[in-house]
Amino acid sequence: MSKLFNCLENELAEIYDAEKQLTKALLKIANSAQHDELKTAFFSHQAKTEGHVRRLEIVFGILGIKISDRRCRAMQALIAECEARIAENLGDAALICAAQKIEHYEVATYGCLRSWSQLMDFDEAADLIEETLDDENDADEHLTALAVQIVNPDAGDPDEDEEMDIAHAARQGTPGRD
Numbered sequence: 635m636s637k638l639f640n641c642l643e644n645e646l647a648e649i650y651d652a653e654k655q656l657t658k659a660l661l662k663i664a665n666s667a668q669h670d671e672l673k674t675a676f677f678s679h680q681a682k683t684e685g686h687v688r689r690l691e692i693v694f695g696i697l698g699i700k701i702s703d704r705r706c707r708a709m710q711a712l713i714a715e716c717e718a719r720i721a722e723n724l725g726d727a728a729l730i731c732a733a734q735k736i737e738h739y740e741v742a743t744y745g746c747l748r749s750w751s752q753l754m755d756f757d758e759a760a761d762l763i764e765e766t767l768d769d770e771n772d773a774d775e776h777l778t779a780l781a782v783q784i785v786n787p788d789a790g791d792p793d794e795d796e797e798m799d800i801a802h803a804a805r806q807g808t809p810g811r812d
């Protein structure tokens with residue numbers, strides 16, 4: 635076996651575990667999102683992620699690779715960061731940032747997997763990997779659009795409690811808080 639085939643085997647095992655971790659994590663992430671559009675985007679990507687797991691199983695079959703139980707620590711850490719943002723209650727802007735780090739990790743991995751598969755003439759595997767790569771890029775772009783158009787502008791507004799404090803202070807004739 636070539637070194638490149640070993641690279642392919644290792645990275646496939648890692649991303650397979652990563653996708654499986656994500657199928658669970660995305661449910662929690664989706665349920666934590668405050669904007670309906672973002673919630674829908676996360677639930678929709680969760681369904682796609684189930685498909686990514688199945689697609690990888692087909693790739694393993696095509697390449698004759700046995701599925702290993704390798705753990706993807708990078709995805710564990712990225713998911714832990716998402717969970718930390720949820721616990722910090724910083725809202726959807728922070729959640730999108732953490733989720734986009736996950737998408738970029740996946741884009742980097744699938745990009746390498748596709749290139750290596752093409753180089754070794756595993757065309758069918760390369761095409762399947764490219765389909766998932768396209769899904770990940772679409773998800774990333776959609777998150778950027780939601781952040782720019784809806785989530786970030788909302789996060790830039792004073793929150794409701796602060797607005798009530800300012801209105802109350804104005805009625806009392808005292809300056810509002812900074």
Ligand SMILES: [Fe+2]
Pocket residue numbers: 653682683686740766770
């Ligand atoms: Fe995925």
